[in-house]
Amino acid sequence: MEDSSDTSLKRSKPHDEDDEGWETVERSSKKNKKAKKIPPKESSNYPSITFNYNAKLQSKIALDHLRNLILYIFAEGVSPQWVSISHRPQFRKIVALMVPGLEEAMFKQDVDFATYNDPRIDCIDPAARVLTSPDDYYPRLLKKDELPDILKDFADMFPHLWPVRTPGSERFGNMRSPLGTILTAPAEKPKEEKGRKGVQPAKEPKDWKDERTRVTEFLAMPEDFQQNGYVLHPACLPAERRKDFVWPDGWVHTGVENFEDGDVPEEEIEQGSVTAGREVLALDCEMCMTGQDEYSLTRISLVSWDGTVVLDELVRPDKPILDYVTRFSGITEEMLAPVSTTLRDIQAKLLAILHPRTILVGHSLESDLKALQLSHPFIIDTAILFPHNRGPPLKNSLKFLAQRFLKREIQKGVAGHDSIEDAKACLDLVKQKCEKGKSWGNHESQGENLFRRLHRAGKAYRANGGADATGGINVGKTSAMVDWGDPMRGAGAASTFPIGCKSDDEVVMGVQRALHGDPMAEQIPVGGVDFIFARFRELEVLQGWWNRNRSGNDGVSDVLSPPDLSELSLETCLRNLTQRIKYIYDSLPPCTAFIVFSGSGDPREMSRLQAMQAQYKKEYNTPGSNWDNLSVKWTDREDQALRKAVGIARNGIGFIGVK
Template structure:
């Protein structure tokens, strides 16, 4: 397939050369030539553009051959095109770019709210139809999209049964030509800038029904592997210290898990979290239903309130990582007893200094059916003489775990379930060292230890050593306290796109020869707190007009702003959000009255508030408002295009499709889990979650990952 694609691209280049030899310019103009939408003045303009700044130059050409793509391009492919122009990226296979070294600037604009349906008539944004009071089609509901897909599959199946060929729909991954006369009036200016609209798939995880960040997909880059790393075997690569990373000594109290995160990670909440009698009684009833009450053998540590854990100022040493608290690392081993219960067989606890505080074997009350020796290291012979019970261990723990005590562990909720113990102050290494792909995935303790401590644990043939595991957890927590909150929170095999570009040197024929590549972020709020932290320039805005002006300033340079390099930056990423907010795709926008706050909750206009029909989200947009906002958004894209210098690669992408149904279903799933974990009977659950809802979520995620985009060389 790769060779076929290369052959088609080379054919496209050949056709492009023929077109240019006849004075037709780049092949990207051919769709318009076929529709007679380009005249001789445009042809002459294509000749003139060979001169840049009054001098002859090799002008970059972005061309697409009419081969069939087997899948939509990804946002990561847009990043690959950027790295091919400005860094050490390889040539893309889905598009051809001639004279890539002569691309002077790259601007990537994210426009959430744009959808493919606006271009094929599924979503009406036609101002002429609105002004003429014509009947407008409603925006498609999730059921309509699903029914269309099912009808398509049914048609294919019936043709297959009759021995007829199945229609080839692979063209749906191909970019579609933008012809001005075929577009709604509000979208027609896009055809003057871009030759095609591309289906672009957002990142996500089909297994866990997740849609990943479209910002990270383009602003975080996979770091090139060194020769030593390429020759490594399996296992985690050692963590790399980012350039410019400054360790910040942080007290352990910063990493104590919040009430919300404890609930999200299936911990039983301690009564100290609840201040009112109603809350306490409601939680107590939920624990009784879930068999987590004292009648079921559970105990709560003696912590009367969260405030009781605060030590006097005199007891806190300056710069102390423990902040006057007693820290204990805990690890347990379990076995399986009759009835399939997981019960405690060993508990190990070490103090902050790594010394063993408690290490006991425990006799389960029920007969053991599986000692899990491969994992626990426990055998029947080891437990035979043991008399210690779970109740004995609980008494000892209640004496050790004072209000000042902090328990640390890895996925500690399973250990506390085996101990039937509830404590409010928890530090969980599976939370403070999150999985690179996000929840619900969690890194194993063995992987974290290898990556961040450079140690191998759990290598014995006789199972885990709970003391070894507890000490490994303690070392990970100490390392986190030494390095600060940012340490271990992202996959260190990735790096900021701005750092990646900074290792690349401008060629001599590009203005401002020599020196590192520079980059900028222009976004709503305070982008310097996020992805813009690594950029050369970061500009926060309060509206789309400010974003448009900011892009022009960072690309062309601004003598009044000394933070912008002379001549402007090489690469800029920006986002305009009016359309996204109008359609209810987000409800967090900057607060113009508070410069220190990046976002605040702002409800959408009343006439655009999303509503539900049969439990599904749909738009309640006034057509004229949607058309006006789309028109303004397209105008802002045009303004950015007009401000760009020659030889600029301009890419626009929507990020995702409509994410609201995903958010709604995920919220239902979360509330269902909370009810279910509280022990409420199934027939009394307010929020149901069956395979029907699971399949709806899966399909909603697939739809939400369907974005669109445009690209051109100015």
């Protein structure tokens, strides 16, 4: 092992707004004198976490459950039903260790590590990496004589191997970031909302400050268009490709040559104006069915920034209407009987109204624009602006957003939607976002950083905080994130002590520093911190999972390239891993909860198919594409393969113990 001084400690300021030095969690000497001593291991009040054999599990525990276990022990939360926790106040520390690449099948007694990653075996049955059946929700008892030699130490540290599901959706073909899930505490409901039914109005978080923001800051980017099924406008394409594209039959696009056409010089912008010199129009359409899974335009409404109705017309589809879907569209046969306006008429009017400085606002606007067969590069989509709390591809309904953020009821009754009412709701949501700032509406989906939550709501009890802490008091919990790269770049920036590393050996030494502190308290005080999160990555590299089991911007701290471990065998890597985990376990002080988890199952096939699907969508939604000659095909066969791959990727494992 390398000396602990080689691990990089970045000074973090997540909890100190005014002080230039380290923040110290101080407890009075009076309290310290009254704090009880750590109980002996054999005593009746020693803390424990044991499987609750009376629990009737209906599914595998989720990664969220491990995070909530941490919150319950050290902060606030509902007592877990899947484990029994005894003497919670006696817990002094929690260490959570993420080990991507660790799989359930590695713990099979007769596993052959020499052929474990043989692609020919993977092709036969990639699901063989999971030993428990989909209906087997219960943890597997670890028996030393039934484990491979190099993994036998796990039975000395943990009683069970837990199947753990990573949040995601086979139906939508996605898996949420394991790291983002474990390091994000769910947003707390205000006390007055707890127990109430129905949609509650949004409340400003504690210490919230409005940040007035220009509407142009909320424009959807080209990558948003691709991810949400928008047909791209030529201005979104590289310059060399714009001249070659050919529009699909019936489609039109607004007269914008490039993105810069929409820019307004600063001298032309009224001081303090959130519209930044742009014309903002809210658009909403109603459709009827004209074929199987085919919808055609029957009404269009366009509303200006001040609420004036710019356009509101009924439209007769070119094809016969099979279903007016009146309960949603509000359109009836009688309403359309005298109408002669066609889609081409509406397209002509819109092309006359929309110009390079126009911003279109709407909810899931890709559907409206497809009905109009029109594209425009400057879009604000409230479905993107106010993300779903479970992440994409799920989206909030406009009805919910109006209730939650505008305290307004829309789309009431059985008469169907009112497109003017819906357009005005979208407009008011954007106005509210401009007044309150970029984070408004996002905080509910993003939750709260786990390190920050523990610092804010961490509790002490009589057992470790003295008589004054009887019943539990908020004292804040100190923390450390020990990770490859620079933890300051991601969620670790909110930890009290972010420790950067370049190898798994450095991670071990970083954990030691966080556990016990620096000898002379140079940076980390003697006694260490309360909560430590660390991540090993060498197995992840060897397995070929590096950076593939996460999505986009999830607060991941690494900026390193994966090291070359091609000369390392899987057996050697696992032996080293077990020794490192055992070394950490042996050095844990008494009354420490120890959690080791993989984060996910094998994400490689899921990642390959997701990239393939993204390429298909990009080509399909590019103007001028020949849909019969795309470079990739996406059929029901690929869709089913992606669902299966997501199911495999979501199957992780975990271990829970107490030292």
